[in-house]
Amino acid sequence: MEKNNDIRRGRHCVFNMHVHLVFVTKYRRDVFTKAILNGLQEIFASVCADFEAELVDLELTDFL
DSSP states (O other): OOOOOOEOOSSSSOOOOOOOOOOOOGGGGOOOOOHHHHHHHHHHHHHHHHHOOOOOOOOOGOOO
């Protein structure tokens, strides 16, 4: 059995969280501009830094 080093521990909990976000726009319209995608990348990186989390992959090229 492989040992998982991603397990995080709190005072009263132990957890291992993986999140997959998918943004779908109504009628699949082009609403994400390059500036918006750059802003999202900065926000995601900041949130991960605040929570001491690792951003494994961020795929934004399909929108452009």
